[in-house]
Amino acid sequence: MMKRAVMALVFSLSAPSVFAAGNVKVMIAGSAEPKILTGAEHLIDLVGQPRLSNSWWPGAVISEERATAAAERQQQALLARLAALSAEESADDAAAINALRQQIQALKVTGRQKINLDPDVVRVSERGNPPLQGNYTLWVGSQPTDITLFGLLSRPGKQPFMPGRDVASYLDGQSQLSGADRSYAWVIYPDGRSQKVPIAYWNKRHVEPMPGSIIFVGLSDAVWSSTPDEINADILHTLTQRIPE
Numbered sequence: 518m519m520k521r522a523v524m525a526l527v528f529s530l531s532a533p534s535v536f537a538a539g540n541v542k543v544m545i546a547g548s549a550e551p552k553i554l555t556g557a558e559h560l561i562d563l564v565g566q567p568r569l570s571n572s573w574w575p576g577a578v579i580s581e582e583r584a585t586a587a588a589e590r591q592q593q594a595l596l597a598r599l600a601a602l603s604a605e606e607s608a609d610d611a612a613a614i615n616a617l618r619q620q621i622q623a624l625k626v627t628g629r630q631k632i633n634l635d636p637d638v639v640r641v642s643e644r645g646n647p648p649l650q651g652n653y654t655l656w657v658g659s660q661p662t663d664i665t666l667f668g669l670l671s672r673p674g675k676q677p678f679m680p681g682r683d684v685a686s687y688l689d690g691q692s693q694l695s696g697a698d699r700s701y702a703w704v705i706y707p708d709g710r711s712q713k714v715p716i717a718y719w720n721k722r723h724v725e726p727m728p729g730s731i732i733f734v735g736l737s738d739a740v741w742s743s744t745p746d747e748i749n750a751d752i753l754h755t756l757t758q759r760i761p762e
Contacts, residue, residue: 535600540541561646563655564636572657575634576707576729578761584628587648588758595751602748613669613694620673626758627654629709652748655759661729668734678728685716687732698737701722705731731756
């Protein structure tokens with residue numbers, strides 16, 4: 518299991534347009550007691566900390582308090598929408614939607630901010646080194662050794678990452694549930710990017726996920742009559758907001 522650190526950043530303004538020193542609560546996996554960092558006014562003051570020098574930055578996540586509240590509301594709205602869809606469907610389709618809903622319900626989400634956290638990038642870019650205002654949480658850790666299968670699959674969950682292995686091969690041996698898209702899957706990379714990947718025999722393309730990626734099999738627009746693309750998009754958004762494990 519990858520090691521990870523969890524940081525909660527609390528910043529306040531002492532006067533308009535004047536940044537007070539930030540108080541950063543650092544929670545490291547395996548350590549019960551948080552560590553406190555003070556004096557962080559810009560992003561580099563956080564990600565440039567020597568104690569984080571061994572972090573795997575492609576998988577780092579920083580979130581903001583209000584955005585987290587919004588992400589949690591969006592997750593609840595998605596769960597309600599799936600529950601309503603399940604109630605409208607017959608046995609196999611309803612079971613598939615319920616299985617998907619249970620996976621989404623188990624996710625812990627946060628208000629992820631779209632910014633590169635690599636200190637080498639932050640250090641040389643003025644726009645990439647914004648002031649820290651408000652309340653934030655940062656997750657960092659070492660490079661993971663697995664990928665996660667998610668969605669309308671018989672056995673969702675973690676699988677060991679194997680260099681050279683493509684998306685379609687990770688799905689080998691999986692049975693797709695009723696209503697699943699059998700032609701495409703989505704890869705959600707640790708940095709928050711997502712990519713639609715052809716996986717059927719007639720359109721398959723060799724795409725290798727990086728460690729820590731999620732492979733998501735969603736609803737097929739050829740099967741579902743009620744806006745599967747919108748539901749898939751909402752699920753993708755929720756997966757990009759997932760707190761790293």
